[in-house]
Amino acid sequence: MSFSRIATNIRYYREKCQLTQKQLSEELNVSRPVIAKWENGTVTPDLKSLIELRRVFKVSIDEIVGFETTIPQEPSKGYPLSMNLISKDDWEVIDYLLKNRLLKEQLVRMIGLPLNKQKFIHSMLRSIVNEIKRI
Incomplete structure (x- = not known):
């Protein structure tokens, strides 16, 4: 928890x-x-x-x-059929983004950046998470 x-x-x-x-x-x-x-x-x-x-x-x-995320009981209702292929981890990420508005806004801004800048942010984020897990 x-x-x-x-x-x-x-x-x-x-x-x-x-x-x-x-x-x-x-x-x-x-x-x-x-x-x-x-x-x-x-x-x-x-x-x-x-x-x-x-x-x-x-x-x-x-x-x-947080033991259970808000996942639709019937994902196909209101979603394309391909949404049924989304894993539990994917649903947890979606749930997290829905509950963390500021992070979602930053990700939307990041998506608008050129690919090389997006990759740089991915690299920085990966390094930050790895460093924090190490501490």
Whole structure:
């Protein structure tokens, strides 16, 4: 379980439900700073809070904590037939991009760059990830 994934998912589902931190805090009977701490990963919600988040967001606890991604039950509905060939890893990447708007925006910008600059970014990203995994 990744605590950063929990934080990302709480923010994602709160925004998807069009709730402010204040509105969610009132719904859960907690303070707004508690919601902020959950969303920045400083604190993780307890089980009681996860159950309440599940109720408010209308998703499973597994989706909130990141054990399960939001994958369509029937991928062929609304998607080209070839979408059925997408792996679970691909769906997790799609789910991650949907929940991390800023990264998605940067990737869209990167796609517009010349191929040689895209390859340079790929190389930098690979180096950064490898270095962080090493630490």
